[in-house]
């Protein structure tokens with residue numbers, strides 16, 4: 001059997017004293033140089049999964065293989081962990097009494113001093129933070145601390161990088177530049193990354209493969225575009241972005257050619273609808289609210305049949321109370 005670079009196979013875990021399992025039969029694979037984003041609300045099992053992948057927690061059943069060898073779990077090693085795997089936890093785990101350079105050299109103390117110094121400089125440049133090696137963690141901003149935590153995780157050339165909410169402390173421009181830098185490093189060094197987040201925008205922007213989890217189970221997995229455009233449940237639709245969920249009888253069926261009868265609901269993203277004049281569409285309603293969102297406005301329309309929909313709208317804003325037409329470009333059927 002040809003194994004993928006990373007194989008997570010039927011991993012299950014229930015903590016002692018808990019009735020619900022933290023993870024049930026979680027399986028996925030990843031190639032070298034791929035970024036997997038795991039999206040899920042609090043309690044979905046994301047952190048438990050990362051800790052099992054890092055060898056810091058034992059699964060009740062299932063296994064994690066990396067590059068053809070198992071990641072040993074707690075029962076198989078005196079010192080937990082695997083040298084091929086680096087985990088960046090939410091608190092970053094920096095040593096507060098050590099300066100940046102000492103934090104960065106800590107994982108590579110076995111290298112000759114000169115090589116340590118070269119690697120520190122390389123990492124600081126990669127993270128666009130040159131010249132801060134003498135600073136203490138407390139003197140850094142949240143975003144800088146996060147970048148140093150990433151640099152330290154990369155110091156010893158891991159094959160698998162695990163990140164718990166990696167963009168949480170960063171503002172928008174910083175997140176974008178870090179995402180770009182990370183992609184470059186990951187492709188260059190052929191590192192596989194698994195990151196977890198509860199923010200759909202982070203997951204959609206960064207992932208090659210997106211996994212949506214809830215209550216310890218994988219609900220859906222695919223490219224971010226597949227999952228966003230073709231969610232398999234109402235939950236996945238709502239977890240991946242703004243969405244309108246409507247019963248099938250809410251809109252005339254000829255407007256939704258994809259729909260099959262067995263489906264009771266469908267979802268329409270706000271950008272898949274348009275506001276037109278009342279003469280241009282048989283679906284009519286009253287504009288009741290409009291919210292400025294920068295590039296567009298999110299307009300809420302109360303349809304004549306009593307359902308409310310949110311529509312992305314660019315251009316002249318309909319005044320509150322105006323009768324408008326709504327055009328549907330695409331509707332996607334949902335099972336439940």
Ligand code: ADP
Pocket residue numbers: 015016018021022040041042043044045046047048049
């Ligand atoms: P997430 O990271 O998605 O918020 P976690 O993996 O932290 O999810 O938690 C999954 C479930 O396991 C939750 O119900 C949580 O309460 C439980 N859990 C996590 N860690 C422990 C622990 N050490 N002991 C008992 N229950 C835990």
